[in-house]
Amino acid sequence: MEEGYLGPMQYWLFKSEPSAWSWQEQVARGDAGEQWDGVRNYQARNVMRQMALGDRGFFYHSQAERAIVGIVEICAEAHPDTTTDDPRWDCVDIRAVMPVEAPVTLDAIKADPRLADMPLVRQPRLSVQPVSAEAWRIICDMAGVDPSS
DNA sequence: GCCAACGTTGGC
């Protein structure tokens, strides 16, 4: 990636067990954000390496809730994960932008054939995922959120 | 709380 190049906005999805790291905790970090650490999976790491400053993402609660609950922004691009000395693992920082008007449940996503190709549906264990511009728009619609917010 | 799927680890 060239320095200073502003590419098209990209979209992502971050999955978290609310008992480990919740949307409420993310919001409490404010604009400083927090590193999305602890990822020990190459595919998820590679996804994070593609993220650019200012990209947007969904914040998804797994476990009992299973719903997208908030919008986040990438506030630091991939850098070494400070929770390990293992140089293989990178992470980005994200900050909360806003909660969604209405949580979008996994059930609702699975029920929409336009979203059938999402990794969330196809590869449920991938903890950090890309989201297509179309899926972003559709889900923002369901969530009562302006896709450009 | 179970279990299937998956990904990483480590022995060979």
Added chain:
DNA sequence: GCCAACGTTGGC
């Protein structure tokens, strides 16, 4: 470099 064992994840 293969593959079995193991640990983890996440939906149900």
